[in-house]
Amino acid sequence: MKKVFLVIVSLVCLSITTKADEGMWLPQLLSKLNEGRMKSLGMKISASDIYSINSGSLKDAVVSFGGFCTGEIISKQGLVLTNHHCGFSSIQNHSSIEHNYLQNGFWAMDKTQELPNKGLFVTFIIRIDDVSSAVLAGINEKTSEIERQSIIDKNIASLKNSIAKESYQEVLIRGFFEGNQYYAFITETYRDIRLVGAPPSSIGNFGRDSDNWMWPRHTGDFSMFRIYASKDNKPADYSADNVPYIPKKALNISLSGIDKGDFTMIFGFPGKTMEYLPSVAVDQIVKYNDPIRIMIRDRALEEIDKFMRNDEKTKIQYAAKWASISNAWKKWQGEVLGLTRTNAVAKKLKFEEIFQDRVNKNPAFAAYKNLLDDFKKTYSDYEPYSIAKDYYTEIMSKLELFRIVGQLNTVSNAYKKTGEIAYQQKALQVKESLEKFFKDYNPEVDKKVFTALLKIYLSQENRFTSAILRNLSASVNNNYALLTEEIFKETELYNEEFVNQLLSKSGEEFVSTFYSYKALKIYSDMVDTYQSKVDAALIPIQNKINNLQRTYMKAQLEVMKEKKFYPDANSTLRVAYGQVNGYQPRNGVQYDFLTDLDGVIEKYKPGDYEYDLPEKLIQLYNKKDYGIYGKNGKMPVCFIASNHTTGGNSGSPALDAYGNLIGLNFDRVWEGTMSDINYDASICRNIMVDIRYVLFIIDKFANAGHLVKEMNIVYPKAKKK
Ligand code: ARG
Ligand code: GLU
DSSP: OHHHHHHHHHHHHHHHHHHOOOOOBOGGGHHHHTHHHHHHTTOOSOHHHHSOSSSOSGGGGEEEETTTEEEEEOSTTOEEEEOHHHHHHHHHHTOOSSSOHHHHOEEOSSGGGOEEOTTOOEEEEEEEEEOHHHHTTTOOTTOOHHHHHHHHHHHHHHHHHHSOOOTTOEEEEEEETTTTEEEEEEEEEEOEEEEEEEOOHHHHTTTHHHHTTOSSOOOOOOEEEEEEEOTTSOOOOOOTTOEEOOOSOOOOEEOSOOOTTOEEEEEEOOOOOOTTOOHHHHHHIIIIIHHHHHHHHHHHHHHHHHHHHHOHHHHHHHHHHHHHHHHHHHHHHHHHHHHHHTTHHHHHHHHHHHHHHHHHHOGGGGGGTTHHHHHHHHHHHHHHHHHHHHHHHHHHTTOHHHHHHHHHHHHHHHHHHHOHHHHHHHHHHHHHHHHHHHHTOOHHHHHHHHHHHHHHHHTSOGGGSOHHHHHHHHHTTTOHHHHHHHHHHSOOTTSHHHHHHHHTSOHHHHHHHHHTOHHHHHHHHHHHHIIIIIIHHHHHHHHHHHHHHHHHHHHHHHHOTTSOOOOOOOSSOEEEEEEBOOBOSSTTOOBOSEEEHHHHHHHOOTTOTTTOOOHHHHHHHHHTOOGGGOBTTBOEEEEEEOOOOOTTOTTOEEEOTTSOEEEEEEEEOGGGGGGGTOOOTTTOOEEEEEHHHHHHIIIIITOOHHHHHTSOEEOHHHHHO
16 A cells, blocks of 8 residues: 555656756756756757757857847848847837837848848857866865955956957856856857848737736747848948858758647746745745835836827837836736745745755755855845845836936046046947937826836935935925926926037036036935945845855755756856646646637737737638648647746747747746746746747738748658658
């Protein structure tokens, strides 16, 4: 009886562990750490097909897109696929009321129509080297924190000079496991990236913010770009003479479709995770940090929303800002929910109990004895300052007039430091960047946001707020709308022409005028107060926490030997793997793993801001005109799997067992966004748009089939039978 029970228990455990694998793994270590496991989940290729320094592995088809997303190469002519929300600001920059590419989509019907994007780049990873021993040379247990950093900086600087690379390549050295290990990345960055195509937002961002972070999902979240290179296929600044880049590797595209249990893998650049925090840190996030940030964004969004609903121009102007403010806002809400529901803090405590017990029993671990207690004490010192920091950063970043003031302040600093010539240069730079800013600026929106957020700012303890602002507020009886007027009415800093005139004065005149402004005085006092009252206390505590966290990481690696560790995400190239699978969001509810066009039509609300659809898509649906992309009369749209992903993985290729492209990662499910802090296999799922939907939209909806002809389409499942 007992034996049978044990077998059942171990089977249950096994079935749990085979469902999903936590982790964002280093591609160069897959053969050592993960290959066997990946094969047992269904992978049919080898680790060296994924990463090899001899050209032609899958990694050569994956790029960091602009440093904030991931993209992949899908044709021999440098075609890059990424998300619509990753291409968003490029699409928006080319949009106006007359050419509203956000609303109507954009398709280059030949290469001459492809649109350049200033500042946009993609980066390839050529090679990854372990440089831990060189970077950490000269450091021992006794090295102080400050010394440590200066030794590391020196070592990195000299390493950068000695690492073998071509003149057009760069070296990036990054710390892993909290600086317990270091890797060097040899990279190539291409800077002439042109927009090739984007569906209308009603497809590319269907469901908008209501559906964001949610499953079931029905969004065609993709856009296409092309990499251009010099005539010798090397990185180059934009030039009309540049030619389409010829890649080392372009992904094959599978139209075989996906089934439950299929192996999938996500290859991309996840930005930031914090999987190894102590329980006290997670507790603070759940109790304070997330709720405060959510509350502040609540108010900002509420004000912006009123304008966007009533005015077409403001809607275009604030679309990108809205999307970015609301994105994290919604994620944090899911995070709090998920951490609470899965008892993350209790689980961490349990883990810490085992850790502490092993440490206590083994004299070799004596150095770790007080770690957890030190954490507790340090985090309690940290709390008020970390809360004040959240207030400050969340509020300041949303006060747009202060963005202008801040920029002008850099100009005046340039004058004060280096004189007239530096002033002129800086003024030119700032003019240019403010030109972009003013295109999307509406002072009326800004005033409402000021009113709402200054109120929140002043609700903090006095020691964390600007005395000048407090006094001004008192002088208008703490009427925050009047307070805002006081700040806005004195000058016309919200007016582009006014600012440009200011910037065309001589340096001396500029500085004396600018220095008399009330807006500057308040802004500066808020900055100074933050620096002297918050940062001054916070930074030493933060350093202490970083130090503890590094030791704790090292300790976990040594003490919890049976656990397989992956380093936290740090915007470097990673592989996550898992299987296609639905999940149970709550008791009694089961979610399927795949959606199709029927569901898009179900959500359709004519004229709605979030759920309107283009007429053409409805016609294609009515005729079931899906070409080679549909299956059994259905047009697949999105699917989910258990890959461990995070922000920055947007646009990452979803690959099948053979390394063929089957989809594009773009989101996670609401219940599982806490995977940044504590992955839980039962509810963490990443969301991908099915590649068949992408090609259907390009070919059937946009009549841009010439782009599909550039791609290499395969049917691995048909071949297998
Ligand atoms: N949640 C996704 C991510 O973190 C998509 C964001 C863009 N979509 C949106 N509706 N705002 O980037
Ligand atoms: N949408 C996210 C991004 O832009 C990916 C979703 C996630 O955070 O997992 O990177």
